[in-house]
Amino acid sequence: MRNTARWAATLGLTATAVCGPLTGAALAEPAAASSLYAPSALVLTLGHGESAATVTPERAVTLACAPTSSGTHPAAAPACAELRAAGGDFDALGAGSEVLCTREYHPVVVTVDGVWRGQRVSYERTFANECVKSSYGTLFAF
Numbered sequence: 001m002r003n004t005a006r007w008a009a010t011l012g013l014t015a016t017a018v019c020g021p022l023t024g025a026a027l028a029e030p031a032a033a034s035s036l037y038a039p040s041a042l043v044l045t046l047g048h049g050e051s052a053a054t055v056t057p058e059r060a061v062t063l064a065c066a067p068t069s070s071g072t073h074p075a076a077a078p079a080c081a082e083l084r085a086a087g088g089d090f091d092a093l094g095a096g097s098e099v100l101c102t103r104e105y106h107p108v109v110v111t112v113d114g115v116w117r118g119q120r121v122s123y124e125r126t127f128a129n130e131c132v133k134s135s136y137g138t139l140f141a142f
Helices: 002-022 024-028 076-085 130-134
Strands: 041-048 059-064 108-116 119-127
Touching: 059 076, 108 130, 119 130
Parallel strands: none
Antiparallel strands: 041 059, 041 108, 108 119
């Protein structure tokens, strides 16, 4: 049941991130103004536990990176810049060497679902604790 709730929340936030710009004045623009960029809209969730299948999401943010950075992510522009620099590879985002974290084990699961440059993505990563998660850059700091 928890996994169903996670998917429902993810789908709802993805729909909001992708379809949100289609409301109001954006509908009045002519079709010729369509974007030349492949869509990049992501939903990131966070929860405490071992895996996304058993964790109830505690926080969720949206991140759109094309053509401009937007969404509910607290640092959308730097997060998009990090992701572009990594070529969209979430595993390429590494821990900062200047960050010192304790060896406390209080696992944090981060999931990323959505579309990156026109390709469907689904990613899950478990960090040892909140400090370790935040050391992996701006993308996971929400």
